[in-house]
Amino acid sequence: MIDLDNISVQAGQFRLDAVSLTVPTGRYGVLMGKTGSGKTTLLESVLGLRSIISGRIRLGDEDVTALNPAVRGIGYVPQDGALFSRMNVRDHLSFALDIRRVDRKTAEARVAELADMLHITPLLDRTPLGLSGGERQRVALGRALSFRPQILCLDEPLSALDTDTRLQMCELLEDVRRRTGVTTLHVTHNLDEAERLADCLFRITDGKIETSKPSAH
Amino acid sequence: MxxxxxxxxxxxxxxxxxxxxxxxxxxxxxxxxxxxxxxxxxxxxxNPITVALADAKIRHSIWLSLISCTLAAVISLVVAVPLGYLLARHEFRGKRLLDAVLDIPIVLPPLVVGLSLLILFQFPPFSWSARSIVYQVPAVVIAQFSVACAFAVRTMKSTFDHINPRCEHVAVTLGCSRAQAFGMVVLPEASRGMMTALTLAWARALGEFGPLLIFAGTTRMKTEVLSTSVFLEMNVGNIEAAVAVSLIMVAAAIAVLVITRVWGVRDAGL
Incomplete structure (x- = not known):
């Protein structure tokens, strides 16, 4: 479960006051809003990349408000993928496992499993240079899922993709969710994407969050 | 047109x-x-280059140049990486002042840099070690470093400015400490910029003359580097030797440029 309880957060001149949001365990939450409405600020608060002024953040049964991002155990896919240009795809998928000193055999098996699920096995030895937008996002998704997080945060992961690739990625995200059961918070401004993927839909307007049920789900 | x-x-x-x-x-x-x-x-x-190379004084000057420039460039990089990162990533009180201070060695007349170093070493704690530094070999490295480092800091700041900060954010969410994220993600991303900063600092150090003249002196077989050699040979009217040493410096600068470019291209996987 992702539970934001009366969060106040500030980013420069921008401020959100006393907003709340809950995504139940195993569900897919989509947060919608215009550019500059504070979607990313809120996501960064969940990740622990931005400290909050007041309120509480709980992930599952744990209050993570004071925890640093490294121990929150959240998979994060930023808008542009933010791949590491000096590493190949295999290194991306095993990065979090290496940090956790997972033994080599287990790590290799996990990399193979992820590559198979995300259809990126032929790309394993390539560097991000020359990967297409869709391929980059698959790698970023694989990197985020590699350490089997309970929570996944996606920040407009499909916004830079063409329509066909976007549809394929939507299918892939549905497949990932079916297979892993990961609780997801997905930020987007695309209504089609939101209605297709969301179990719970949140709209952020003028600093307030409204919860609604997606019409086509 | x-x-x-x-x-x-x-x-x-x-x-x-x-x-x-x-x-x-x-x-x-x-x-x-x-x-x-x-x-x-x-x-x-x-030919004048062979004649110059046969001269023990010039050979000493070449060796001292190679060693002092490399030392000055490496120290510059060690200072420039954290300083460039601080300027690129963090907002703090006095940042603009720090930024301006770092431009001082670039805009200050070189002779003034040398003179300021000389005066600085009149005061404690610097004066305690002045005897073994001023007009000695360490002064050469310090004079070269004090100017070259400013260029290295500028290069590293611009390098870090161009690295997507989200890469660090992702690394931290994947379980890295800030230090691990810096060492495992940011530094590899910055490797080409570091190479450029090192080269630029090296080339600046090689061409340094004004601060050396005042702070390290121009003693032959002691604090004489290539730029000093050109000056000393010109002073005694030996233009052939001065031009020959200049060409050696041109060759060294071109070699460094070529090495950096080849390295850079191979690094980019092209």
Missing amino acids: CLSVIGGTYVLLIVAMLLADATYMADQTFTAAARAEHPLRAVLTQ
């Missing part, structure tokens, strides 16, 4: 300067060859 003429004139000036040096050198070589019994052998043994 107008822009390309203006730009082209400058490029032409650079090429013409180097060509003039080379032509002067060739002219001296052929004059020496014409007078010699064995013209072909004379081209190899009596």
